[in-house]
Amino acid sequence: MDVIYLKELRKKMRLNQTNFAKSVGVSRQVISQYELGKKPFSLETYRKFKQSFGFEECESGRLRFMIDYLRITFMSVRDLEHFTKTFLLIPFKEFHSYETKLMMYNHLWKRGDIWIFDYHDKFETNNYQITIQLSGSGCRQLEVMLEYYDWTWQDLLANMRLAYGADMKVTRLDIAIDEVYQGVGQEKEQFQLQDMISKYYKQELYFDKMKKFNFIGGGSLIYTQEKYEEERQGISLYFGSRQSEMYFNFYEKRYELAKEERISVEEALEIFDVWNRYEIRLAHKKADSVVDEYINGVDLAEIGRGLINSRVTVYDGTNAFGAYLADSKWQRLFGGTEPLTLSTNPEPYDIRKTINWLRYQVSNSLAMVKEFDKIVGEDNLAYILNSGEVTEEAEKILLAIQTDVELRKGDYVNYDEVV
Incomplete structure (x- = not known):
């Protein structure tokens, strides 16, 4: 090491x-x-x-991890109908057309909160670049389709990367981490974000390479029935700059949920089971590299914890030699005994998932093309099959498979010869 x-x-x-x-x-x-x-x-x-400094492994079941925002640009997608059906698992007819001026595009396809930006004059300009954007609700909507087809986010992103290679650029990825509510009477076991503010002033909050730390919220005074009462609005903590490739936002999600649903905080905790939310916002190269880690088999929880631990450490007092000791509540959530790396032993991409995907999502279309060729006397199916090329990413996968097959052949023993 x-x-x-x-x-x-x-x-x-x-x-x-x-x-x-x-x-x-x-x-x-x-x-x-x-x-x-x-x-x-x-x-x-x-x-x-x-x-020795109080770092320990995290406790399972205290956090929930999810992809909460995703933006990907593809340099050239000529057939949107094929793209939406093949990768988003949604028929193109379910998208509605709108004009837009967002992100330098002039056209937008929307299906709920699943958005596809393109150009209405793409045929004239020969610019077939598109960007898909999923907000938090968009991610939840797409997950319904993924679950229906027994897909995971890893399957979706891996198939996109395999098909488009370097022409696929992930420009935004948000990972949301919810701290699970432990139940009535267990509030002291939850991590209090307000403690991080006091720890900052006591130099017990270490945020390496983030440089900036800011916080807002807490509460305000409101006038009710001829007296002032305090109204809690929840605390939000910010690490880093919004213009950087990695930015953290930690906030008391329970207050936000209570306000949105017009219920008490106690009711929000019982209904939604969420105490705090820890958001990781990634952009450009950082987002793209993290997606590659995820595609290669690194668990989203491992990625989330690794990213936060690589930048933020929370302490609670010092030992006899003046060394800071790790905060036990923070350790239960995020742990800290492992080196701060994302990928240890990522599992290789399983090409059989792609074969199954082609079988169930594309085979009917290819069969129709085959019959069409018979009717009109053309050879479009062969043209389609010969139009594709093996990308650099695909070459790596195939080389790994070939090496594995050769190693397996080398392990084979001919027992007749031994006898």
């Missing part, structure tokens, strides 16, 4: 080698040998060191 993780940990603890060594129960010489690369540094040792 790279010793850079050890050096970063010591930096976050704000300790010299001597006090760091005392905190983790080893000699200063051992820490020096680790950092100089003279002694092998293992993942197990890293975990033990972090546990």
Whole structure:
């Protein structure tokens, strides 16, 4: 394991080698040998060191993860009817046409909150670029179709990437993380966002590389029945800049839900089961690379926790040597014993999912083309099959499959020859 993780940990603890060594129960010489690369540094040792400062594994069931906003641009899509049916699993006739001036486009197709931007004069200009945009409600609407066809977000994005390769650019991805309400009488077990404000002033809130931290909300005074009462509106915390490629927004979702539904906060907690929401907003290259991690099999929860842990650490007091100790409530949610990387052992893309997708989504259309060719004496089916090309991403997948097949052949033993 790279010793850079050890050096970063010591930096976050704000300790010299001597006090760091005392905190983790080893000699200063051992820490020096680790950092100089003279002694092998293992993942197990890293975990033990972090546990000395209160870092622990997260507790399952405390968070729910979802894709809550998605925007993808495709450089050239000539057949929107085929695109919506094949990738969005929605017939094109369900989309309605509108004029627009958003995002430099002049035309928009809408089906609820699932939007497709294109150009009304694309045939004249030969510009077939499109952008699909799904708001939070749009993501929920598309999930209905995914569930009906037994697809996952990974299946959807993987098939898009396989078909369009580098011509597919993910320009916006939001990951929403809901903190699950633990029930009446367990409110003290929930994480209080207002504590992060006080921790900021006590220097117990570490937000590496985000630079900016801001907060709004809390409450206001309202006049009711000849007296003033406090009305809680919920706290929102912001890390980073909206113009950057990664931006966090943490807020008390329970207050927002209560206001939207015109019910009490207590009722909102019982109905929606959500305490806080932690939003990760990704843009451009960061969004595109995270989608690739997701396509390659990295779980959305692992990605979400990894991104937050890579930027934000919450502490609660110090030890005898002045090192900050990890906040236990925050650790139950996001953990912190693992190195801050997204991908460890991503599973390879399963091409058989694509074969099944072609079988169930495209085969009927191809069969119709085949019969059409018989009637009119043309060869459109062969033209369609020969029009495609193996993209760079597809070449990587096929090479991995070929290597695996060859390895399996090498493991085969001819028992007749052995006898």
